[in-house]
Amino acid sequence: xxxxxxxxxxxxxxxxxxxxxxxxxxxxxxxxxxxxxxxxxxxxxxxxxxxxxxxxxxxxxxxxxxxxxxxxxxxxxxxxxxxxxxxxxxxxxxxxxxxxxxxxxxxxxxxxxxxxxxxxxxxxxxxxxxxxxxxxxxxxxxxxxxxxxxxxxxxxxxxxxxxxxxxxxxxxxxxxxxxxxxxxxxxxxxxxxxxxxxxxxxxxxxxxxxxxxxxxxxxxxxxxxxxxxxxxxxxxxxxxxxxxxxxxxxxxxxxxxxxxxxxxxxxxxxxxxxxxxxxxxxxxxxxxxxxxxxxxxxxxxxxxxxxxxxxxxx
Amino acid sequence: xxxxxxxxxxxxxxxxxxxxxxxxxxxxxxxxxxxxxxxxxxxxxxxxxxxxxxxxxxxxxxxxxxxxxxxxxxxxxxxxxxxxxxxxxxxxxxxxxxxxxxxxxxxxxxxxxxxxxxxxxxxxxxxxxxxxxxxxxxxxxxxxxxxxxxxxxxxxxxxxxxxxxxxxxxxxxxxxxxxxxxxxxxxxxxxxxxxxxxxxxxxxxxxxxxxxxxxxxxxxxxxxxxxxxxxxxxxxxxxxxxxxxxxxxxxxxxxxxxxxxxxxxxxxxxxxxxxxxxxxxxxxxxxxxxxxxxxxxxxxxxxxxxxxxxxxxxxxxxxxxxxxxxxxxxxxxxxxxxxxxxxxxxxxxxxxxxxxxxxxxxxxxxxxxxxxxxxxxxxxxxxxxxxxx
Amino acid sequence: xxxxxxxxxxxxxxxxxxxxxxxxxxxxxxxxxxxxxxxxxxxxxxxxxxxxxxxxxxxxxxxxxxxxxxxxxxxxxxxxxxxxxxx
Numbered sequence: 132x133x134x135x136x137x138x139x140x141x142x143x144x145x146x147x148x149x150x151x152x153x154x155x156x157x158x159x160x161x162x163x164x165x166x167x168x169x170x171x172x173x174x175x176x177x178x179x180x181x182x183x184x185x186x187x188x189x190x191x192x193x194x195x196x197x198x199x200x201x202x203x204x205x206x207x208x209x210x211x212x213x214x215x216x217x218x219x220x221x222x223x224x225x226x227x228x229x230x231x232x233x234x235x236x237x238x239x240x241x242x243x244x245x246x247x248x249x250x251x252x253x254x255x256x257x258x259x260x261x262x263x264x265x266x267x268x269x270x271x272x273x274x275x276x277x278x279x280x281x282x283x284x285x286x287x288x289x290x291x292x293x294x295x296x297x298x299x300x301x302x303x304x305x306x307x308x309x310x311x312x313x314x315x316x317x318x319x320x321x322x323x324x325x326x327x328x329x330x331x332x333x334x335x336x337x338x339x340x341x342x343x344x345x346x347x348x349x350x351x352x353x354x355x356x357x358x359x360x361x362x363x364x365x366x367x368x369x370x371x372x373x374x375x376x377x378x379x380x381x382x383x384x385x386x387x388x389x390x391x392x393x394x395x396x397x398x399x400x401x402x403x404x405x406x407x408x409x410x411x412x413x414x415x416x417x418x419x420x421x422x423x424x425x426x427x428x429x430x431x432x433x434x435x436x437x438x439x440x441x442x443x444x445x
Numbered sequence: 446x447x448x449x450x451x452x453x454x455x456x457x458x459x460x461x462x463x464x465x466x467x468x469x470x471x472x473x474x475x476x477x478x479x480x481x482x483x484x485x486x487x488x489x490x491x492x493x494x495x496x497x498x499x500x501x502x503x504x505x506x507x508x509x510x511x512x513x514x515x516x517x518x519x520x521x522x523x524x525x526x527x528x529x530x531x532x533x534x535x536x537x538x539x540x541x542x543x544x545x546x547x548x549x550x551x552x553x554x555x556x557x558x559x560x561x562x563x564x565x566x567x568x569x570x571x572x573x574x575x576x577x578x579x580x581x582x583x584x585x586x587x588x589x590x591x592x593x594x595x596x597x598x599x600x601x602x603x604x605x606x607x608x609x610x611x612x613x614x615x616x617x618x619x620x621x622x623x624x625x626x627x628x629x630x631x632x633x634x635x636x637x638x639x640x641x642x643x644x645x646x647x648x649x650x651x652x653x654x655x656x657x658x659x660x661x662x663x664x665x666x667x668x669x670x671x672x673x674x675x676x677x678x679x680x681x682x683x684x685x686x687x688x689x690x691x692x693x694x695x696x697x698x699x700x701x702x703x704x705x706x707x708x709x710x711x712x713x714x715x716x717x718x719x720x721x722x723x724x725x726x727x728x729x730x731x732x733x734x735x736x737x738x739x740x741x742x743x744x745x746x747x748x749x750x751x752x753x754x755x756x757x758x759x760x761x762x763x764x765x766x767x768x769x770x771x772x773x774x775x776x777x778x779x780x781x782x783x784x785x786x787x788x789x790x791x792x793x794x795x796x797x798x799x800x801x802x803x804x805x806x807x808x809x810x811x812x813x814x815x816x817x818x819x820x821x822x823x824x825x826x827x828x829x830x831x832x833x834x
Numbered sequence: 835x836x837x838x839x840x841x842x843x844x845x846x847x848x849x850x851x852x853x854x855x856x857x858x859x860x861x862x863x864x865x866x867x868x869x870x871x872x873x874x875x876x877x878x879x880x881x882x883x884x885x886x887x888x889x890x891x892x893x894x895x896x897x898x899x900x901x902x903x904x905x906x907x908x909x910x911x912x913x914x915x916x917x918x919x920x921x
Contacts, residue, residue: 345881393469416467
């Protein structure tokens with residue numbers, strides 16, 4: 132069997148579907164369908180398209196009308212609600228409005244007043260959501276200016292769905308990689324595991340560790356994805372919804388889990404949890420590699436923080 | 446490229462992940478279409494041939510010899526469907542005692558051929574599979590037809606698999622000694638089992654089987670053999686495979702408890718060590734077995750007036766059921782075996798297995814064995830070749 | 835780029851690193867916790883042929899048939915085979 136990589140751009144990332152098999156045409160066709168599934172999800176939950184369900188919900192914020200949602204969106208909203216509850220309110224899909232205050236390209240720290248003005252718009256408990264089991268699935272954002280943002284788990288969910296598309300097509304060897312959010316379809320054709328590197332949080336060219344997987348998912352969250360540094364302090368894109376300020380305890384957290392949606396949520400919440408991250412990951416039964424800002428690594432199998440291995444920065 | 450390994454704690458500091466996935470993992474797995482880890486048919490087909498040569502004996506009498514070629518085929522039809530089947534042809538010749546281990550009362554040398562086959566169709570779903578099977582066994586005095594339905598269900602994390610099986614068999618029994626014998630037997634069977642990935646190096650299986658049979662259970666070739674017309678069985682089987690990474694070998698062990706309404710209780714304990722040596726696999730094995738006697742089994746103490754094979758008082762006070770079949774006596778048995786397999790290329794496997802079995806009443810583990818029975822020995826050899834597609 | 839190298843580095847950045855020191859996360863531990871169902875990437879050993887529960891159906895069929903015809907107990911491994919008039 133040969134190994135084929137199908138690269139594409141989606142969700143602002145470089146993506147790849149890798150498949151092992153004999154019939155290149157069949158593999159290409161299946162990869163194409165998986166890529167279509169990724170694009171479908173991207174369009175459906177995109178903030179930038181007026182016709183997406185997210186845009187329609189956001190446009191109706193503060194008005195009296197309800198927006199009906201379909202089964203898939205309802206499940207994702209319930210998932211967001213679970214994550215909010217299980218993270219003690221740290222994972223909040225209404226916190227996307229903070230984007231208006233933080234401009235990572237210009238590297239400016241926002242005015243306190245500007246942030247304060249946004250905080251009342253944040254809070255999942257305010258959202259009027261009928262939950263997926265209700266006969267009419269409808270949602271309303273009560274205040275004008277409130278927004279929902281599925282970016283916190285959209286890419287990971289798309290990785291899972293793309294993998295499912297490949298599995299349903301009968302393929303068994305390969306993986307889906309959406310910019311570092313990975314869901315494995317199955318082992319390599321020789322039965323061996325795929326080896327994935329985890330990016331070094333301070334060296335864009337390097338990896339800090341690698342994981343061998345024949346199934347399951349890997350996702351990482353870090354302070355290096357979008358950030359700026361000012362006066363020796365790093366401001367990253369992971370913002371605490373209660374204060375509007377970035378978190379600063381961890382350089383990166385990578386989690387492996389049976390599904391990418393879980394791995395992504397766990398890694399993001401761990402970043403948000405700061406000092407409580409490891410306890411949180413332990414109660415969730417997660418396997419992770421966490422790197423703090425002093426570049427010490429933490430892993431559930433190791434009794435104590437391990438010194439960082441040098442040799443990266445050549 | 447240099448690699449450095451993080452020190453892996455081979456210590457007891459590993460936290461006990463006794464509870465299953467946390468709530469977030471469970472919530473993610475509940476999202477639509479996220480866990481389509483399609484349970485699928487085996488990827489490669491298999492054709493296997495195996496030949497059995499078997500001989501048994503007791504002191505002073507060579508008994509049965511069997512030569513049996515067999516073939517097995519597994520053909521995946523698509524990722525969702527697979528068919529498998531086998532065929533075996535036994536050529537049996539020899540003599541067996543008519544009662545207990547009496548040589549003089551042995552049946553005259555006979556030859557018989559048995560042809561048996563089965564076929565099974567399996568349909569694979571996302572987390573489960575269902576299989577329907579038919580089996581048939583034919584020899585000149587015994588015909589059996591059986592059907593089965595098996596289903597397996599896997600958990601989301603693929604660490605737990607539940608198995609359910611239903612079987613039904615209908616047998617027709619005759620006798621070359623007695624042309625008027627036309628008997629039947631029907632058996633129903635239910636199996637419930639679970640296979641669990643216990644740790645990264647341990648696999649555990651537990652099976653519970655209930656079997657209910659009605660009809661003719663006696664052996665028409667044995668003297669004074671009159672068994673109940675019903676037999677219900679209960680079987681518990683526990684299996685454990687443990688992988689020793691350092692040695693590159695695995696220990697496979699099994700314990701089975703059996704009881705039935707004939708009054709038989711039996712324990713079976715087996716272990717084999719599967720050792721990889723390059724392209725070779727060497728597997729020594731040991732099996733210990735013990736059973737008590739059936740309620741209606743009688744020892745070789747015969748009526749003083751009428752003599753063998755009749756038990757005392759057989760005509761004056763006839764027992765409801767009786768049997769002098771040594772297989773229903775109390776005894777213990779030991780099997781030692783050795784298998785050597787060799788992988789040739791990626792597709793071929795050749796193996797040779799030799800086993801030696803001895804059954805002695807003195808070896809019964811719990812309690813005393815039945816008196817007056819000679820030891821029984823058997824040796825068998827299997828030669829097999831297998832190709833994967 | 836050979837497939838092996840591409841696989842290791844592709845996901846992180848488009849460019850390829852000249853050298854990396856990688857720490858392997860290996861989760862197998864001997865002893866320790868009694869019940870620890872493996873994570874998906876820890877199942878390599880369980881998939882080895884030495885660990886399979888029912889790898890050789892012809893061997894199992896012969897063996898179960900021999901024991902079933904020489905001892906009183908039988909079964910427990912699966913349902914579906916027919917009977918025989920074994921002596």
